[in-house]
Amino acid sequence: MLTLPDLEERSVHDKRYQVFISSTFQDLREERRAVQDVIISMGDFPVQMESFPAADEDQFEFIKSLIDKCDYYVLIIAGRYGSPAEDGLSYTHKEFRYAVEKGVPVLVMLHGEPGKIPAESLEPTDSGRQSLKDFIKEAEHKRLRKTWTTLGDLKLAVREALDHAKATKPRVGWIRGDAVASIDTLEELNEVRKENEKFRIALGNLSVEIPLPKLPNADELTTLTLLPMTSNKGTKRGSSAKIQGSWISFFPLFFSNLYVSTNDWNGEFYFNIDHDASCVQIASAIAGELAPVETAGCFKITRSTLDRLISYYTEAGLMIASGNEGQTPFTETAQRLARRHHVVGSAPPFAIIEGEVTITAIGSSGGNFSRNLDDDIPF
Template sequence: MTDKRYQVFISSTFKDLEEERRAVQDAIISMGDFPVQMESFPATDESQMDFIRPLIAQSDYYVLIIGGRYGTIDEDGLSFTHKEFKYAIETGIPVLVMLHGRPETIAVAKSESTEVGKTKLREFITEAENKRIRKTWNTIDELKLRVREALDHAKRSKPRTGWVRGDSIASFDALEELNTVRKENEKFRETLGNLAVNIPLPNIPQAADLTALNLLPLILDQGYRGKKQGSSAKVQGSWISFFPLFFTNLYIRTNDWNGEYYWHINHEESCIQIGSAIAGELTWEDTAGLFKIARNTLERLVSYYTEVGLMNQSNLGETAFTEAAERIARRHRIAGVSSAFDVVEGEVTVGPAEDDHGRIPF
């Protein structure tokens, strides 16, 4: 495999975190990657953000260090660190948040002194840690370790283009091919730029918000005992109430290629296992193999749990689920929490198949 190096943008307030920034720079260099940060910026006539944007856009990963200060507020009401963070999100760069674990221990000189600053810092932290890789640190050594852990995880779960040595390219023909692809990509980006519009994204429902899904009937052949089938029903529950059954019954296959593991969803088996498990919460009868959810319902659940950070966006690795998802599932098992669903249309029943009425079971 090609030995890649990655460009990592370091973002934080400056004066209060100079020592921490140097430590993160050293950690990134020790991993063989390239840090990019404010200290390296030359004097320029460009505004700070005009100069920073292309550097962020060219980076593979973005490390945000948050201490006790929000930072200098620009004319638009945001600090430069906050604006860097927002631009990284807009460009789709994986953001790794390093949050101080004990802000009350930070020296007064390195903390916000006004209520406005404290409020803005709290709001920034809430925005930054929502649905993305977040690590806490208390000492510089911990910070270096957390950065290494987060980058290692991000490289596995969110692989990026990176950089390779020129002598690792096999031939002149390969270089010519890469150059052709590069030119095509530039044309594509230029076209997209000309067509760019501001398209707002729909809000993600809260975990406790209700959603409904349809259970579809299946027929199960029991041999000499005849056939039985489930019923049709619409079931309502919160997004999080469906998750433990989704987690347990999602059918995943893994394989390896060139030393890397990849996971894939078996959609047909997953639809049956999840549908039957949900039905099993609503009746005392054995529902195995008698219900299913539709493929588009499964994809809707996968999309939601991915967006909220419970499933990995990349299929690289041995599991589809994040550490947070596994922790939630463990907590449900420990607490013995039963899923709270309501049938809003139809009913959940098990009975003989329609073409099997009157059959003598021998």
């Protein structure tokens, strides 16, 4: 009798995928055949137009219908851009854009040593070479890309890219007809397992549902405490003050001054928040809105205050809830909101309720640090 893990394993291995192979045609015949062989060896179905490569709009409409049915799209790029259609794009470029538009995961296989490509397989014109350069730049942007120089390299790159895509970007695929009943059974058993787990936890731990605290409205007031810092040059120091404003009033400065670094790994982008630098930058920016002096590096908020702001903006849908994939922790709504505030502009929507925002020169007899026009005149 099949167990639940057996059914899960079978459902994975019974699934097959359709993979569209796209490239210029005449110069990459052997490469297309090699990719086709790899896809077949993995148990999947290659889809390509070997008998009549796209040469007009009628055939391109048919190719679009094939891409619609494919699970993954492999793009092979070497030294040719291809003949442009009436809109100026080659048919390979048009296929790529259509796959992106339809949300089909694109796996880019880029020739790693263009200088070794035979002259007859290169674009003969400056305009063709520029179009190829622009196409490569577009295809590489935020996308899994692998390089190859030989057929062996290309086969390995395609196999690795497809394995990674199946693991990270699962698609519908195809399943044998005799496996459907097993999968239906798997789904039913999985639902029963989930219900049993809920009852086991409830009975074993006497757990109860705990209601979530109500999130404050965006226009409700909150208070931030600015703490003094000595600037990195050691020449001036800020003061202490409590600032009151609405949650949303602090967001534009939070958005602009949260210190975020990005990096990429194998085409995947990740962000990382520097909490210490963010505490200083955000506090100094708030102080700068309330004092007519340079405040950079002279104020900070505590880490707990920063975490409280991050938690609120996350719950409000302005930041990503979990994980660190991507180039920014902010949602598209947050970016639009910040842009609108920059466009509108206004007086600071928050105020000092305790203390003051001042800068003191280090080593002076005390008092506020300010600049006077006479100080700039050397005589």
